[in-house]
Amino acid sequence: MPKGYIAVLFGFFFIVQLLAQRDETSILIKSKGLYQDNAGEIYIVNPGEGFPHFTFLKSGKTHMLRHKEGQLFEFSHTRNNWNSIGGTLEFIPIGEGYKMCISFLGREEKCAQQIPIHSQELSLTLGPGLTIVGDFIQPLSPKSDMVAVLLHGDGENDRYDLYDVGMYLIHAGYSVFAFDKRNAGNSKGPVVDGNGYDEISRVYASDAANLILQLMQGYPEKRFGVIGISQGGWIGSIVSAKIPSLSFYVNIAGSISIGWQQWRHYMLSYLKRSSFSHFDVAEAEDYFTSFFDAGLDKITFEEYQTKLLQYQEKDWFKKLEKRKLIAWKDKRRALEVMARNSNDPSLDVIKVKAPTLGIFYEFDHSTPPDTPSVFLNALRDSEARDISVRVFPNSTHGGWVVDSFYFDSSKITRMEPRAYYVIVDWLDSLRP
Numbered sequence: 001m002p003k004g005y006i007a008v009l010f011g012f013f014f015i016v017q018l019l020a021q022r023d024e025t026s027i028l029i030k031s032k033g034l035y036q037d038n039a040g041e042i043y044i045v046n047p048g049e050g051f052p053h054f055t056f057l058k059s060g061k062t063h064m065l066r067h068k069e070g071q072l073f074e075f076s077h078t079r080n081n082w083n084s085i086g087g088t089l090e091f092i093p094i095g096e097g098y099k100m101c102i103s104f105l106g107r108e109e110k111c112a113q114q115i116p117i118h119s120q121e122l123s124l125t126l127g128p129g130l131t132i133v134g135d136f137i138q139p140l141s142p143k144s145d146m147v148a149v150l151l152h153g154d155g156e157n158d159r160y161d162l163y164d165v166g167m168y169l170i171h172a173g174y175s176v177f178a179f180d181k182r183n184a185g186n187s188k189g190p191v192v193d194g195n196g197y198d199e200i201s202r203v204y205a206s207d208a209a210n211l212i213l214q215l216m217q218g219y220p221e222k223r224f225g226v227i228g229i230s231q232g233g234w235i236g237s238i239v240s241a242k243i244p245s246l247s248f249y250v251n252i253a254g255s256i257s258i259g260w261q262q263w264r265h266y267m268l269s270y271l272k273r274s275s276f277s278h279f280d281v282a283e284a285e286d287y288f289t290s291f292f293d294a295g296l297d298k299i300t301f302e303e304y305q306t307k308l309l310q311y312q313e314k315d316w317f318k319k320l321e322k323r324k325l326i327a328w329k330d331k332r333r334a335l336e337v338m339a340r341n342s343n344d345p346s347l348d349v350i351k352v353k354a355p356t357l358g359i360f361y362e363f364d365h366s367t368p369p370d371t372p373s374v375f376l377n378a379l380r381d382s383e384a385r386d387i388s389v390r391v392f393p394n395s396t397h398g399g400w401v402v403d404s405f406y407f408d409s410s411k412i413t414r415m416e417p418r419a420y421y422v423i424v425d426w427l428d429s430l431r432p
Contacts, residue, residue, distance in 0.1 A: 027071060028052050031091040031098040033119075034167055035112035043112055044167045045100065048160030053079075054089065054100075055164060057171065060401070060417040065089065079400065081410040116140055117170055122177075123186075126210045130189035134159050134179025136215075137166060143173030144431055146223045146247055149212055150178045151232030151239070152204075158185035162229055165252070168420035174427060175222070177215060182207055196340030197259055201231060205238035212243060223247040225354065227423070230366060230397065231255055234345045241351035248430060249354045249384075250423055253361055253397055256349060256375045257368045259341035260295070264288050267326065269365035271316050272405040280316045287311045294328055295338030301331040349378035355386035357426045359419050361395040363405050388426055392416050 028047030034057075035043040042057035052065040054075065063075035063086050071091045077084035087104040097114035118138045125131050136147075148169055150162040159178040166176040180187040181204065189207075194200035212224055225248030228236035233254015240249045255262055267288065271281050287307050294304035308327055311317050320326045328334040356379055360372045376389050396402045399415045 025049060025052075027067070027091060028065065031100070031114070032163075033117060034115040034171055035098075035100045036115055037110050037112035039110075041112070042115075042171060043100065043102075044164055046160055046163045046167075048163060049158070055415065057168065058417065060399075060415040062414055077413075078410060079412040079414070083410075115171075124211050124214050126189075126207060126214070130182065130207070131187060132179050132182065132189075132207060132211050133186035134177055134211075136175070136177050137170055138175040139170050139173055141173070142175055144175075144427070145221060146225060146427060146430070147175040147177060147215070147219070148225055148227045148248075148250075148427075149208065149215070150176055151208055151226055151228030151235050152181050153230030153232055156184040157181050162227070162232075164415070165227060165229070165420060165423075168417075168424065169427075172424040172427075174424070177211075179211065196343070198340070198343035201235055202238060204231075205235045205242070208235060209239045209242040212239065212246075216245075225249060227252065229253060234348065237345065237348040237352050240354050240356075241348060244353045246354040248357070248427065249352055250357045250359065250426075251375065252359045252399075252419070253364055253367050254345075254358075254371075254375070255367065256345045256371050256378070258345075259343045260292055260338060261368055262366070263341055264292060265368040266366055267320055267324070269405060270320065270323070273365060273407050273409060274319060275408075276316050276319075280314070283311060283314060284316055284320075287317070288326075291326065291328070292338070294331070295334040297335060301328070301334070304328065304334075346374055346378040349375060350382045352379065353383045353385075355430055356382075356384040356388075357423065358389040359422065360389070360391045361397065361399060361416070361419075362391060362393045363396045363402050363407065365405065366397040386426075386430060390419070390422055392419055395419075 025047060032045050032047045044055040044057060046053055053062050054065060055062045062079045065073045065075050068074050073089045075086045075089055076082050077086040090101045092099040092101065097116065099111050099113055101109055101111040103109040118140060120136045122136050123131055123133045150166055152161045158180040163178060166178050169176050182189040182192060192200055192203045194203060216224055225246050226236040226239055227250040229252040233251035234256060236249050236251055240246050268281060268284055271284055290299060290304045290307040293299045294301055358372060358375045372389055372391050379387050394401055394403060395416045396407065399419050400412045401414050401416055402412065
């Protein structure tokens with residue numbers, strides 16, 4: 001077959017796939033939100049690109065969605081595995097909303113009606129060439145004047161990154177502002193430059209603080225607070241320091257440990273959830289002790305090289321090497337990189353003055369196990385009020401329910417909904 005013909009076929013296939021993806025996203029964006037069936041069960045439909053899904057509000061049971069035809073989707077049996085199909089889901093337009101009919105394989109179909117909510121897209125200009133776009137979402141009958149601005153985790157995340165959290169709040173009567181991060185979704189701005197994770201986080205914190213100040217001006221009758229997850233949890237503390245009048249600050253599994261300590265924990269956790277044995281992980285722990293000690297100038301570079309030669313041919317080493325830097329080539333490089341990763345987010349938490357809630361997970365693969373105590377100790381040295389910290393067992397980053405650090409992501413079936421109910425109850429306690 002001629003090469004030109006193959007290229008045309010490949011191009012045609014790519015265009016078809018792209019159009020199908022756009023069609024899928026368009027349908028889900030139109031039909032997103034909350035649904036309720038005749039038995040009172042509530043569902044969340046999240047159109048987030050990369051992980052469109054629907055969730056049972058009460059149990060946290062979550063299924064991925066993919067477009068089949070027309071308004072029909074099929075869903076996975078587990079959260080992250082298409083090897084087993086759970087059934088189909090169809091969106092049927094009714095008036096100004098939608099009806100969602102769920103058909104589990106081998107079980108009777110049940111339908112749910114979309115719950116009306118008020119959503120307005122706002123475009124906020126924060127500076128030259130910097131525009132942040134997001135949805136100001138309110139229940140039809142808010143029970144409070146408080147609004148939660150949702151702060152993203154690491155990556156080019158759009159307004160659907162914390163959409164599930166937002167829908168729990170909407171269902172409970174609170175309002176939220178969910179926005180696209182700079183240069184994600186519909187938001188535009190200069191490329192974020194920074195010498196390390198700390199500087200980059202502060203750029204996003206500045207964006208968040210500036211958009212909150214604009215929202216405060218535009219909605220003087222509202223009280224604003226922040227809810228951040230992962231990197232957004234730490235960013236929330238920076239924003240709280242910038243805007244002392246914030247009504248609340250919620251940190252969900254936020255990055256509060258010193259930079260290199262979180263880096264170390266993440267790499268070891270990656271091995272645990274990649275089917276490596278306890279013995280492999282013990283070897284990796286031994287290696288990383290010397291790796292970080294070399295960067296902190298606690299041992300000589302020759303001592304570090306001995307450990308590197310001992311372990312660099314191991315399967316676990318090669319697995320990690322594909323993902324990020326795990327070997328120093330020279331002492332100067334080690335010292336430079338470690339200097340950029342020795343930031344201490346707890347120093348930002350000390351500056352918080354708002355009522356503060358921390359939500360953490362027992363088997364978090366991103367946040368080190370001592371993070372809740374680090375967070376709480378920093379808050380004790382702050383002027384924060386109404387402080388509460390909760391750690392949920394048998395769960396990992398994002399609140400997904402697992403049984404240990406050695407979990408298989410393809411077997412995850414649900415998130416931990418109690419974490420979101422704790423947020424709601426805590427916000428209720430702040431109401432006059």
